Amino acid sequence: xxxxxxxxxxxxxxxxxxxxxxxxxxxxxxxxxxxxxxxxxxxxxxxxxxxxxxxxxxxxxxxxxxxxxxxxxxxxxxxxxxxxxxxxxxxxxxxxxxxxxxxxxxxxxxxxxxxxxxxxxxxxxxxxxxxxxxxxxxxxxxxxxxxxxxxxxxxxxxxxxxxxx
Amino acid sequence: xxxxxxxxxxxxxxxxxxxxxxxxxxxxxxxxxxxxxxxxxxxxxxxxxxxxxxxxxxxxxxxxxxxxxxxxxxxxxxxxxxxxxxxxxxxxxxxxxxxxxxxxxxxxxxxxxxxxxxxxxxxxxxxxxxxxxxxxxxxxxxxxxxxxxxxxxxxxxxxxxxxxxxxxxxxxxxxxxxxxxxxxxxxxxxxxxxxxxxxxxxxxxxxxxxxxxxxxxxxxxxxxxxxxxxxxxxxxxxxxxxxxxxxxxxxxxxxxxxxxxxxxxxxxxxxxxxxxxxxxxxxxxxxxxxxxxxxxxxxxxxxxxxxxxxxxxxxxxxxxxxxxxxxxxxxxxxxxxxxxxxxxxxxxxxxxxxxxxxxxxxxxxxxxxxxxxxxxxxxxxxxxxxxxxxxxxxxx
Numbered sequence: 025x026x027x028x029x030x031x032x033x034x035x036x037x038x039x040x041x042x043x044x045x046x047x048x049x050x051x052x053x054x055x056x057x058x059x060x061x062x063x064x065x066x067x068x069x070x071x072x073x074x075x076x077x078x079x080x081x082x083x084x085x086x087x088x089x090x091x092x093x094x095x096x097x098x099x100x101x102x103x104x105x106x107x108x109x110x111x112x113x114x115x116x117x118x119x120x121x122x123x124x125x126x127x128x129x130x131x132x133x134x135x136x137x138x139x140x141x142x143x144x145x146x147x148x149x150x151x152x153x154x155x156x157x158x159x160x161x162x163x164x165x166x167x168x169x170x171x172x173x174x175x176x177x178x179x180x181x182x183x184x185x186x187x188x189x
Numbered sequence: 190x191x192x193x194x195x196x197x198x199x200x201x202x203x204x205x206x207x208x209x210x211x212x213x214x215x216x217x218x219x220x221x222x223x224x225x226x227x228x229x230x231x232x233x234x235x236x237x238x239x240x241x242x243x244x245x246x247x248x249x250x251x252x253x254x255x256x257x258x259x260x261x262x263x264x265x266x267x268x269x270x271x272x273x274x275x276x277x278x279x280x281x282x283x284x285x286x287x288x289x290x291x292x293x294x295x296x297x298x299x300x301x302x303x304x305x306x307x308x309x310x311x312x313x314x315x316x317x318x319x320x321x322x323x324x325x326x327x328x329x330x331x332x333x334x335x336x337x338x339x340x341x342x343x344x345x346x347x348x349x350x351x352x353x354x355x356x357x358x359x360x361x362x363x364x365x366x367x368x369x370x371x372x373x374x375x376x377x378x379x380x381x382x383x384x385x386x387x388x389x390x391x392x393x394x395x396x397x398x399x400x401x402x403x404x405x406x407x408x409x410x411x412x413x414x415x416x417x418x419x420x421x422x423x424x425x426x427x428x429x430x431x432x433x434x435x436x437x438x439x440x441x442x443x444x445x446x447x448x449x450x451x452x453x454x455x456x457x458x459x460x461x462x463x464x465x466x467x468x469x470x471x472x473x474x475x476x477x478x479x480x481x482x483x484x485x486x487x488x489x490x491x492x493x494x495x496x497x498x499x500x501x502x503x504x505x506x507x508x509x510x511x512x513x514x515x516x517x518x519x520x521x522x523x524x525x526x527x528x529x530x531x532x533x534x535x536x537x538x539x540x541x542x543x544x545x546x547x548x549x550x551x552x553x554x555x556x557x558x559x560x561x562x563x564x565x566x567x568x569x570x571x572x573x574x575x576x577x578x579x580x581x582x583x584x585x
Contacts, residue, residue: 086276087452088302088395126301143573144553146504150522155501157472157479159453176474177420177451 057124060117060141066151072170076106082162084114089178093161100184113139225555226279229569240282245269256578265318271297277398281338295334304334306350310380324383337399342407349373368416369395375431390439398456412459420450426488440488445473462510470506481506509559513537516566518557526551
């Protein structure tokens with residue numbers, strides 16, 4: 025093994041170490057960067073769970089009420105093992121850095137996060153919830169039997185419980 | 190020691206990442222790319238004027254053939270700046286009685302939800318525009334956004350916007366405050382100077398566009414989403430005095446009782462006919478039922494001729510009135526795509542015909558804008574960023 029190769033190996037190892045550390049760090053102190061959600065992904069997103077409920081928390085950067093809502097939902101989820109929670113930002117995935125910055129912090133970082141990647145965001149809104157006018161925050165609760173309950177606006181633990189139970 | 194250094198480096202990276210994310214917000218519109226927000230109006234000579242954005246620039250174009258082609262295109266702000274140009278924010282254009290062209294837009298600042306209301310004018314038929322300026326004296330890095338622009342019957346400019354200075358003051362004083370305030374200013378010298386801004390109302394909705402319309406006497410009414418009691422987000426109407434010391438008299442004008450501690454992202458539209466009847470459309474999801482409503486405003490009491498325009502999947506209605514004709518254009522989303530819809534009344538808004546599809550797109554468009562030329566209505570639309578002016582009926 026020549027010296028150059030050894031040096032390269034060391035750099036690769038160091039990069040891997042840093043990468044792993046960064047990933048671990050991201051999982052605890054930085055929010056997960058959202059992944060893209062297109063119209064063709066909506067069917068899976070809103071499919072009824074095999075048990076419990078799935079909560080789709082719809083939010084937007086331009087919504088001053090949304091982050092508090094996300095925190096309330098994440099807190100509720102931690103106390104209820106049969107609640108599957110996903111954050112969906114109606115903003116474009118191109119704003120992933122801004123979205124991730126808003127989701128920073130241990131309360132929100134562990135929740136799967138999506139953002140729209142579609143030229144027709146209003147259509148994605150409609151496919152997710154045809155009764156929804158686009159107002160935020162919007163909470164969509166999908167039960168295992170396929171039934172749905174929705175709520176627009178800031179939400180508290182009692183309201184969440186009424187949608188879930 | 191090494192671990193400590195590594196952690197330090199990561200922390201620095203994290204801080205830089207967060208800062209970059211904020212800085213990045215200053216350089217882009219808050220919505221989907223490319224932003225499709227536009228405004229359109231027609232001058233007395235029948236020329237169509239359209240304002241939209243190209244990157245960090247506001248663009249004003251003139252068409253002499255009703256939108257089929259553009260014979261003039263001028264960049265308003267050669268020095269680029271961030272511009273809110275989607276959804277409820279879009280550049281606005283209004284024309285003065287002497288051919289003046291006025292443009293306003295909202296400029297995102299560095300932090301989330303912040304913005305300044307910007308203004309520029311052309312006094313040479315759109316060949317050149319003055320350097321943009323900020324219309325409000327308050328320069329705090331807070332919300333001054335969702336601008337609305339109109340010219341009154343005397344040629345004075347009126348600009349209204351959503352403003353969070355009172356929310357900031359209340360928060361600092363640990364006092365409760367819902368939403369944001371709505372402010373306005375005016376110019377009596379063709380936009381050379383603007384009066385110090387005046388508050389229309391406290392505790393109004395912070396995310397919906399404001400509708401401005403001119404009454405037969407030349408005065409300007411503002412119709413906007415207010416907050417009543419505990420987050421009942423209905424609408425108020427206020428006539429906006431230009432000059433003098435009189436404050437706007439604000440009265441509740443819609444009574445859907447939609448409670449939402451959130452952002453509707455749905456502003457209203459207002460048109461006042463020659464008889465002074467205030468025709469309006471607005472969105473509400475009271476009772477969980479998304480509805481575009483039509484009504485004739487009677488400030489202080491529920492509107493007359495209240496009617497449902499459309500329900501689920503419908504959004505962002507605009508309306509125009511001319512004699513006994515009232516036209517309502519709106520977006521109707523379906524699983525297949527977006528439909529541009531029209532409803533028309535020929536009895537002054539007492540009744541409306543069935544919804545008609547004027548055009549469709551599999552893509553997106555800025556919100557529809559109705560214009561009336563020689564008693565004929567047209568809907569301005571820009572699916573996929575391509576401007577169209579669609580007649581609501583075939584030429585006679």
